[in-house]
Amino acid sequence: MYFTKEDIDHRRQRLSTKWNEVLSKGEAVLVYAGGPIQKPGGLDNTYTYLPHPSYYWLTGRRREEEVILYSVDTGWVEFQKVLGKETAFWEGEKHDVLVSVPGKSLEELEAFLKKYTTVYKLGQTPEYIKEGKAFTLNTLLDQTRRVKDNAEIKLIREIADIAVHGYKKIAEVLRPGITEREIQIAYEAEIFRNGAQTTPYDSIVGSGPNSAILHFAPSKRVVGEKELVLVDAGADIYDYCVDITRTFISSGEIEGRQKALYQLVKLVQDYCTKLTKPGAYWRDIHNKAAALFTEGLLNLGILKGNLSDLIAQEVVSMFFPHGLGHLVGLRVRDTGQEENLHPKTYFGARLRVDIQLEPGHLITMEPGMYFIKPLLEDADNKKKFKDCINWQELEHWMNIGGVRIEDNLLLTDTGNDNLTSRIPKLSV
């Protein structure tokens, strides 16, 4: 059992205090768990069921179709599913209910709702409306649950420890001659052996030029001598997770251009980690990373011209095309995207979160520098950045691939605690 009744009560208390400020008598909020999604053409074959994270956070329960209600008049009322005999013989007794608090039967919900004049529907339901009071309630819920409580932090630390085993295993097996797929298998077997329930996203393993493909699915490619190998792989227990990237060298010491690239990414990660503290705006930290990368690329001779012009022209988007990070913890994309209804781009990257940081937030710090052929060989980009990029020099870098380093930072009262720092990086 990962969460106790007290943990759940405490969460509900934190949220109801905020909701009470906007809710009137006669209004109710429902948060739906949602149901399994059928595979295309699969008839009774569904994807693995995942409860909506808001429902799961409020109940600790993982049973499909359930609903929790809140109103000023009644407080929290759970409407639970009574498992039929069918489930008993197809799936066995369900062991995945983390907290068991008796509730009403789901069948009583309709009659119960009759006493309310207005019902706001949140969670996994097509009836959720992204505007008005429903949106306000949902935003308050997201803002509350993104501040991780002690039980969640304890669980996420355990998951980070599991990932440490996985990354140690990679360091053991990595050598020229191994395939990307074998690296994935070694990592995943090790985290499962150490208690991970699943992976929070498809593990990414890219070697050599493949390390420049942001979400590369491990292939049969055989790793060569002295190649960069980028592994972005996490671990998950009941939807709580970590999201980690390390870039390795397949043999020998990292040197030359590969080392220069790694040093630059490491420098940006270290610098931006120091900026990650309560009160800071995430966009400002991302923008700082983009400026530092531009300066680094200029120093390496890959860019040419005047630094402030290069920053203004956003040429860095050709080498760092993604945001610096996203909230993580309960799912690999934790809250934040919903509020970002009209996302702006910053240096060519659409940030997944555009928020001010607070203690208790958990955010990835994942700068990366890549030589991405679809971007750098694109005719329009070549024209646009004709005078910013030293195309001759670039030739020497094109097959290196890329470097990303990703850690998970828990915001404290004064700064942050890196929950994934125990996973080694290259010393450069």
Ligand code: GLY
């Ligand atoms: N694991 C994908 C990402 O870094 O967001």
Ligand code: MN
């Ligand atoms: Mn990642």
Ligand code: MN
């Ligand atoms: Mn990430």
